[in-house]
Amino acid sequence: MPTIVYLVHGMGCGTADGKPAGEAWSAAPVDAVKWIAKTCKLATPMVLDPVPATPPAGSDDPKALWIVPVSYHSVFDDFRRTAIDRRAAVRRLGVAGLLDAQIDQLASTDFFWTKCLDVLLWWADTAQARPNATALILKAITQADQLAHDVPGATVSRILVSHSLGNAATTYALRHLGTAPEWGNVGSFALWTSLANVAPFLIQTPDVYAPPLLPGRSATLVKLMDTVHHEADPIPWLLPWNAWHPEHAGVEWKAAWMAQQAAGRVRIMETQKVKAPMQRTPSITDVHGFANYLMAPEVAIRLGAAMHGGAFTAAELATINMPGACSTLPELTCARTADALAQLKQATADFRTLLPPTDPALLSSGWFQRLLRAAELLLGASGQC
Amino acid sequence: MLSTVRWTATLLTGALLCATATLSGQSPTAAECVNGEAGLTSGASAAARSALTRVRWRDAYQDVTGIQAKAGTRAAFDSIVARSEVLLSATTRGEPTPLDSAVGVLLARLQVARRELAAHLANDSLRLKSSFDMSGLEMERDLQVAGRAHLGFDVNVDFDSVPDVASAICASAGAAHAYVRYLLKPQFTAIAKSYADASAHWEMFVHDGYSMTFLERMAASCRFGSLLWIVSPLRNCSNSPDRSLEPPRNQVVFAHPSAALAPLFTRDSLWREMVIVEWYGLMHHAYGATRMRTVGASVAWSYPSAGRSRPGVVVRTPWGSLGAFDRGAGKVYLAVSSDVLVHVPAIRNAARSLKVDALRRATSTIAEK
Numbered sequence: 001m002p003t004i005v006y007l008v009h010g011m012g013c014g015t016a017d018g019k020p021a022g023e024a025w026s027a028a029p030v031d032a033v034k035w036i037a038k039t040c041k042l043a044t045p046m047v048l049d050p051v052p053a054t055p056p057a058g059s060d061d062p063k064a065l066w067i068v069p070v071s072y073h074s075v076f077d078d079f080r081r082t083a084i085d086r087r088a089a090v091r092r093l094g095v096a097g098l099l100d101a102q103i104d105q106l107a108s109t110d111f112f113w114t115k116c117l118d119v120l121l122w123w124a125d126t127a128q129a130r131p132n133a134t135a136l137i138l139k140a141i142t143q144a145d146q147l148a149h150d151v152p153g154a155t156v157s158r159i160l161v162s163h164s165l166g167n168a169a170t171t172y173a174l175r176h177l178g179t180a181p182e183w184g185n186v187g188s189f190a191l192w193t194s195l196a197n198v199a200p201f202l203i204q205t206p207d208v209y210a211p212p213l214l215p216g217r218s219a220t221l222v223k224l225m226d227t228v229h230h231e232a233d234p235i236p237w238l239l240p241w242n243a244w245h246p247e248h249a250g251v252e253w254k255a256a257w258m259a260q261q262a263a264g265r266v267r268i269m270e271t272q273k274v275k276a277p278m279q280r281t282p283s284i285t286d287v288h289g290f291a292n293y294l295m296a297p298e299v300a301i302r303l304g305a306a307m308h309g310g311a312f313t314a315a316e317l318a319t320i321n322m323p324g325a326c327s328t329l330p331e332l333t334c335a336r337t338a339d340a341l342a343q344l345k346q347a348t349a350d351f352r353t354l355l356p357p358t359d360p361a362l363l364s365s366g367w368f369q370r371l372l373r374a375a376e377l378l379l380g381a382s383g384q385c
Numbered sequence: 386m387l388s389t390v391r392w393t394a395t396l397l398t399g400a401l402l403c404a405t406a407t408l409s410g411q412s413p414t415a416a417e418c419v420n421g422e423a424g425l426t427s428g429a430s431a432a433a434r435s436a437l438t439r440v441r442w443r444d445a446y447q448d449v450t451g452i453q454a455k456a457g458t459r460a461a462f463d464s465i466v467a468r469s470e471v472l473l474s475a476t477t478r479g480e481p482t483p484l485d486s487a488v489g490v491l492l493a494r495l496q497v498a499r500r501e502l503a504a505h506l507a508n509d510s511l512r513l514k515s516s517f518d519m520s521g522l523e524m525e526r527d528l529q530v531a532g533r534a535h536l537g538f539d540v541n542v543d544f545d546s547v548p549d550v551a552s553a554i555c556a557s558a559g560a561a562h563a564y565v566r567y568l569l570k571p572q573f574t575a576i577a578k579s580y581a582d583a584s585a586h587w588e589m590f591v592h593d594g595y596s597m598t599f600l601e602r603m604a605a606s607c608r609f610g611s612l613l614w615i616v617s618p619l620r621n622c623s624n625s626p627d628r629s630l631e632p633p634r635n636q637v638v639f640a641h642p643s644a645a646l647a648p649l650f651t652r653d654s655l656w657r658e659m660v661i662v663e664w665y666g667l668m669h670h671a672y673g674a675t676r677m678r679t680v681g682a683s684v685a686w687s688y689p690s691a692g693r694s695r696p697g698v699v700v701r702t703p704w705g706s707l708g709a710f711d712r713g714a715g716k717v718y719l720a721v722s723s724d725v726l727v728h729v730p731a732i733r734n735a736a737r738s739l740k741v742d743a744l745r746r747a748t749s750t751i752a753e754k
Contacts, residue, residue: 001421001443062422062443078591079599089599127605128587128597128632135583135630142577149570153446155421155563157526175626180576181515186566187573190419190526207626216538219518223525223538264529305528309416313531 002055002064003157003190003307004144005033005045008137010164010196010290012115013073018081024049026069028291029163031277033067033303036294039325040304040312051143059151065307066148070140072133072169076118079129086113090120102372111379116371119165123202123368130172137173145187159306160192160222163290164235167244168199171208174221178212184219191224191306195293196236197244201367205242209249214256215265224306225260228269228299232287232345234352234374238367241356271296274332274341282332284340284385285378297326334385344381351377415534415544418555419524421563425476429549433475439468441556442563449564458513458568462502465564466495469557476549483546484554490540491554494521498561515572519565522558582672583630589677590632595668595701597633598641605633631672638666638683645708647689647720659689659720661708663699678703685710687720 013025030047037045045065046056058064083089086107106112106120121129141158148156162170170192177183199208212221227244229236237243246257246266260266275295276282286292293299301322305311312320334340351374356363413424423441425433438444445468453461473488482488498519505514521537532544534551536558544551566573590596597605641663646656666683685699687710697710697717706722 003420060443062417062420075587083599124608125602125606128591128602131583131628131630131632132587132591134626135580135587138580138630139577139584142573142580146574146577149566149573153421153443153563155442155559156566157420172626176630179627180572182569182572182576185515185518185520186562186569188520188523191528218520218538220520220538223523224528302528306526309418309420310414310526310534311528311531316531 001062001151001154001156002046002059002066002148003159003309004066004068004148005159005161005303005307006068006070006141006144007033007290008070008160008162008166008170009073010162010166011118013071014077014080014114014118016080016110016113018077018079024069025071025073025290028277028280028289029161029294030067030069031280032291032294032300033161035277035329036300036304037065037307039300039322040308040320041316042304042307048144048147051140051147055147055151059148060154066144068140068144070137070166072136073118075129075132075136076121079121079125080113080117090117099369102369105372109379112372112375116368116375119198119202119371120368122165122169133169134173134176137169138177141173141177157309158187158189159303160189161195161294161303162192163195163293164198164288165202167194167197168202170194171199171203171213174213175207178221181219184212184221188221188223191226191303192222193226193228193299193303193306194244195228195290195299196230196233196288197227198235198238200242200244200248201238201364204364205248205250206252208244209253209257214253214260216260216263217256224265224267226267226269226299226302228271228293228296230271230287230293230296232274232341232348234348234377235288235371237348237352237354238370238374239356239364240352240354242364267302269296269298269302271299275326275329278329281330284332284334284344284381286332287341287344287381288378295326295329297322300326332385337384340381340385343384344377347377347381412548413544413552415527415532415542415551415555418544418552418559419526419534421559423552423556423559425549425552430475430478433472433549433553436468436472436475437553437556440465440472440553440560442560445560446563446567449560450567458506459499459503462499462561462564465557465560466499469495469553469560472553472557473550476547476553482550484542484550487536487540487542487554488550491522491536491558494537495557495561498522498565502565513565513568513572515569517565517569519562522562524555524558524562580630583632586672586677587632589672590670594632594670594677595636595638595641595679597636598639601636601639601641604639632670634670634672636668636670636681638663638668638681640664641666641683643706643722645687645706645720645722647687647710647718657689657691659687661699661706661720661722662686662688666699666701668701 007026007029009025015021026049034045043063043065045067047067049069087103090103090106106116148154211217212219214220215222215225242248246261247254249257274282274286274292277291282292332341412426417424421443425437449461449464452464501517505517523537525535525538527533527535534542534555536542536554542551542554643661645659645661647659648656663683663685666681668679668681671678679701681701683699685708686694686696688694695710697708699706699708708720709717712718
């Protein structure tokens with residue numbers, strides 16, 4: 001009491017001009033988590049945004065649920081706000097092999113400027129954007145945790161849910177948190193649900209997989225880990241040979257990760273369909289959407305179980321009927337091309353077939369060009385749908 | 386009136402009976418237990434029920450922390466261990482159970498924790514070293530099998546076979562773990578404060594301080610190779626996640642534009658707007674609770690809105706920058722940065738506007754010159 005669900009956003013939560021967006025990025029994912037809690041007959045979650053000075057009323061209930069949206073897009077918005085010449089700014093990022101046409105594409109289309117730029121900045125600007133973002137993430141995580149421990153007699157559980165770029169940012173942040181032995185020894189996350197994970201493309205392999213992020217060990221920060229990709233989302237496959245998977249954990253940690261996968265502590269899931277929370281309309285680009293990932297039945301039931309405290313019994317599962325509940329959610333329909341989603345799925349399957357370069361030195365390069373290509377696929381599908 | 390009282394009494398009695406049935410009639414679940422709500426079956430003895438309320442952390446919290454206040458940390462932890470032994474004994478009733486092995490592991494880990502705690506405490510004070518590993522006493526969720534949790538990362542605790550014993554294991558481990566987390570609260574507070582401070586310092590650095598231009602950021606991020614070592618000799622090229630999250634305290638500035646005013650005191654105008662570009666300099670930042678202070682010096686060039694651009698030097702003080710620029714014929718003119726004017730309440734907003742406008746024009750101005 002309470003169980004804290006941290007939601008860490010991905011790319012594209014800012015606006016093209018760096019000014020505040022009309023609706024907070026967290027609105028749809030928070031709706032999704034509330035829907036999961038309701039469907040699983042759990043307590044109504046309290047949303048802590050920002051984290052208040054004192055625990056909200058009812059936090060001493062053992063079933064209490066807190067949702068804490070973790071924002072860091074302001075560090076990219078600052079850049080967007082001051083970038084007068086977008087092309088010149090992108091050139092200065094010093095990305096090897098970036099063609100003029102790609103620079104133009106990034107600078108001239110708001111879809112690319114708001115989404116892809118975040119990833120590029122987080123990766124390239126290790127002097128300001130990355131440490132600033134990491135400090136913001138860890139501030140939110142530790143503040144909410146401290147607040148929960150202000151409840152007398154509290155036992156606190158933590159669940160992390162990160163999306164897209166948020167996986168790289170969270171991986172980096174957890175590794176920093178792991179340098180404080182208190183967190184590994186007494187604090188940890190009961191479950192880390194990573195949606196559309198891009199961390200392996202932006203961070204070196206040992207930093208993605210090495211302890212304290214490896215479940216099933218003493219002093220680990222992560223007890224259980226779910227990694228999820230959508231069958232039609234190209235983003236998790238920027239460099240397919242390096243996509244998040246225990247087999248790609250490197251010589252030192254591969255066997256340990258595979259053992260944890262076999263033991264059920266690490267799970268890889270593929271989701272289908274495109275859904276949105278009630279009163280919202282899904283778009284085809286939501287194959288990469290935070291809320292859509294959360295509302296896939298296999299993700300929702302695992303997250304619900306984690307918030308519940310453990311797996312549901314067969315009787316509870318029958319009552320919850322997650323597949324049935326999911327079927328009542330608004331689902332994507334494409335007016336222009338009925339099978340646009342199927343086409344995107346095929347395009348993503350083709351995108352995944354890229355073979356690794358023969359030169360080992362190039363194994364981790366070219367991800368940004370592939371990100372632009374993936375964004376093109378999504379934008380193209382949007383036009384088709 | 387009488388019927389209303391009777392009706393209310395009936396309702397209350399019904400509700401009470403209902404609540405009692407919920408507490409005693411259902412089997413305890415793993416989910417409840419990992420959430421700190423361990424329970425017992427209706428068949429559990431009164432001794433077991435009493436022992437559970439003396440172990441379950443949310444019930445025992447006041448009592449245990451009271452013992453700590455009176456007799457010290459070791460005594461409080463010893464009390465948890467002793468209470469756990471009583472609870473385990475009351476739930477197993479001294480008979481073999483399928484969870485004997487888990488009980489044995491729990492008791493062994495409690496003893497190890499007891500010894501570790503004693504070793505980490507200096508003279509029974511509250512200072513606890515952070516290397517005290519309690520992960521073996523943390524209850525882990527099982528998201529695949531209902532009715533099962535894990536003690537630490539390696540011991541299955543099955544709630545379906547002997548639910549009361551499973552609950553006793555879970556509650557005992559949970560109490561020991563929660564107590565150590567309680568003891569480490571000062572350390573956790575310090576960690577949280579360090580991240581909050583880093584975040585606040587970035588806010589000052591980016592919005593109120595010297596900040597970094599994009600060129601400086603990329604140089605400090607080691608994106609320009611060895612040729613630009615000169616741009617950022619203080620850079621940390623490590624991408625290791627354990628590097629400091631604080632903004633720079635010492636900063637080399639390179640091609641850093643800022644807005645400034647040069648006092649004229651002529652009939653036409655009191656001052657002249659200009660952009661100063663500090664080509665190379667060194668700054669030191671000191672971060673306070675709400676403000677940062679910067680001192681340093683740089684070699685600069687002024688680009689006035691009218692007239693020729695001139696070389697000079699800029700001295701940075703905690704209140705803003707002061708520039709001295711060659712005016713030709715052995716004369717100099719002075720300029721103050723717009724930051725200085727921000728300290729004058731009457732023109733604060735105008736100064737901020739000037740700063741933003743001037744910085745927006747900086748790139749094109751320099752290019753034109």
